Amino acid sequence: MSRAYLTFKYAFIAVWASFVAGPFVWALTTSFKDANGVQGGATYLPWVDYKPTTRGWQDIFGGEGGVNVIQPFLNSLQITVLASAISLVLGSLAAYGLSRYTYRIGRMKNADIVFFFVSQRIMPPIVLVIPFFFLLQFAGLLDSIPGLVIVTVALLLPIAVWVMVDFFNNIPREIDEMAMLDGCHPFAAFVRTILPNSLPGITVAAMFCAVFGWNDFFFAFRLTFTEVQTLPQAVVALNSSIPPWWTLSAASLFGISPLVLLAVWVERYLSRGNLAGAVR
């Protein structure tokens, strides 16, 4: 590698890293500002440009004139965990079936069924949300956690199937055939031999489910109102009033922190090529 290329490479990495980190650094400094630090124009360095306070952080945990993000946090957590769990169970069962057996539904074969699952991602949320509103209203599930879980499953199930099918395809059939020859029920073979061998794949699928479940805004925005507010909703609600930027920044950082920590943890699974099956 030539010297010029190396210089270019590290410069490029440094520029992109700053671009990626910029909004986080800005939000972090802003979360310690008050009106004086915001209204005179952009300020950057605490103690130099502005006097840091913890006002924003107090406000998001029930401080005066702020909001409490604890309840929205718990709502988001419940919805994400439940919807991800349902999607992973249904998705890995379906994916295992699709990787081991041959199906025919009318003219649809296995590849078409996989495509049916994945193609549901194409549905714009706005197209689904109006009918869902009436459906959930009819079922009495509007503005409730179960209602939002059902809707979120529609978003996550295609992702779970997409990641898991290719993963199961790469696990040798001999493993479950051996187990079944030993007299194992097909389900028992799946649970005892396949699942333990697919933990990295399940981790990747679970990560995608968690990301898209946690980050959903639109469904929660239109299908829940006062009883169940999710974290993205709570943050955006802060944005729509005259924005106290320090509260908005603190709430944003709090809202994205669980998944940022998840990113640090799952990177090792992703980079080992566990996603390789799904991208080919």
Place this chain on the structure above:
Amino acid sequence: MDGMRRYKSMFLLPGLLTLFIIIIFPLLFTIRVSFSGWNVSNPHMDFIGGANFVRMLADHRFWASILRLILLAGGTVLIEYVLGFALALMVWRNVRGQRVWRVLFLVPMMTTPVVMAAIWQTIFNESLGPVNDLLGRVGLPTVQWLTSTGPATVALMTVEIWQWTPFMFLLLLAGLLSLSKEPFMAAAIDGAGPVRTFFKVTFPLMAPVSVTALIIRLIEASKMSDSVYVLTSGGPGSSTETPGYYLYIRGLKEQQTGYAGSLSLTYLVLMIVTLTIVSRLLVRTLKTRTG
């Protein structure tokens, strides 16, 4: 054999039926409601024939939003692909701080789009935000980021690229890591330089991964509306409106359920057709030329 058949369907059916039931009602409802005059003053499932579709044909705001979405999604996804590929190649091997870069480059994808769009709005704020402040410090004129058409589009694309290049990066890096070493050794023995190796070996081998990554991102980008809602609210005027956002105004704010139904249906069909054609073309150009 009969026993096998039973187990077979017990694996697939729960998931398939769940998804089918969740999706089929909204779809049927949308088809039916698009032929009705349902709106806020007349909330009934009556039948008015194709009147909504006739009205839609003359709705310039809708067609403009469709065209804008195609340009916006196509443009951002292409930029994301080039940047994501470059970044994946750079941290693939022989790089110091490999793990740190890989984690950092993934992070934006994990953050909530609407929440980050709210932060970006403060960054692009015309009088108090850091972008105009820094432009001013280096002696450049300030820009009306969120209240004039061109800059608002640039701001929107910046946010999308920041958020989703990591996804491209992730898929392409996974693809690079799964490549076997032999073709690269062969290229090295033939004395091929890095540029030649990229175009003759790396890029062709990465064609299937590239196709998958591009298609997935195009599908996701075709639904773009949350960031528009928070960042520009479709403005100034309706100059950054995407169909998703326009539908939100017609269907939810103004509650023209029937008309929004016909727009939804058209939007969905147009996206399915466009994406199918684009995927076919991608598969053909990338896979056959290199295959």
